[in-house]
Amino acid sequence: MNESTRKPRVAVVFGGRSDEHGISCVTAGSVLAAIDREKYDVVPVGITRDGRWVLEADEPAELAIRDNAFPSVDEDRAAVSLERIAGATDLVVTEPSSPPRTLGEVDVVFPLLHGPWGEDGTIQGMLELAGVRYVGAGVLASAVSMDKAYMKVVLAAAGLPVLPSFTVTERDWSRDQAGVRERAEALGFPLFVKPARGGSSYGISKVHDAGELDDAIAEAHRHDPKALVEAAALAGREVECGVLGSLHGGDPETSVPGEIRIGGGHEFYDLEAKYLPGQETELDIPADLPEDVVVQLRELAARAFEAVGGEGLARVDFFVMPDGSVVINELNTMPGFTPTSMYPELWKATGLPYPELVDRLLQLALNRGTGLR
Structure with missing residues (x-):
């Protein structure tokens, strides 16, 4: 096949160094199974927990949760790297006792990485330097959205509603614990303490009273030296909305909103409620909301x-409050992406099935250049 007729080569990159390594692997299994192999040449690339890049097996079924255990990248596989060769960026495989071999030019990377060192602008910056197109948000949007504290600053500056909060670094906590406790009291209990740059509910605690605050901050700092202390949205309904870029440069599109109803004794949408079976968590898609609230949610999602x-x-x-008001909880630039995750389910209900959603994202990336835009 000559260069003009060959299929676009997609490097599906997953795993990574963050706490969400296993969740990233599950997401990759779903995407690998859904990509149209008649249309794309697919290369799975895993990033180990210590940050090494390896050429993974193209076996989506192996990247599934089994017995409540998450999969991980195979650390024993051949190393792989991106190298600029003759004006193009190729995937190069290196194995012991063998000369390096190239897999050919990479046309687009699908970075299915959650959390720091992947969803936070780091890999996006590397791909920009390498001149490789990639799916999803750029460096700035990824970095801002990963850091919940800065995300709130940006959203509030744009006139969007967010919950009151403040940050506590390890330095803040070591220097002025009494001051932190006083600020938390001012927010009121219950409240939430979470890693500022985490996801999938790792390290999040619901703090019912002042006696639980110290342990909650210690748990958040175990995952991130920067913690966020945030007011609780009492009686708020958890509602989410998907956003998708336009292929033709127009306004972003939004999905129907969906509501998460948590069962199984969970006080909030924690890791088990999100990912493990038998937790009695239900998704209502579309959410049962008044039409004016639905319109408001979709408008706010696009604005965010x-x-x-x-x-x-x-x-x-979002949180939809009992009086019908709406506040934004957070924005995720690489949301959970299995076929049963909220984001794909929202688009399925809006008329875009999972395989078509994957293709749409790849086409958006292929039609977008790297560099300033």
């Missing part, structure tokens, strides 16, 4: 996406 400079995709999470 544009406020952070989003590209490709995002899921915007």
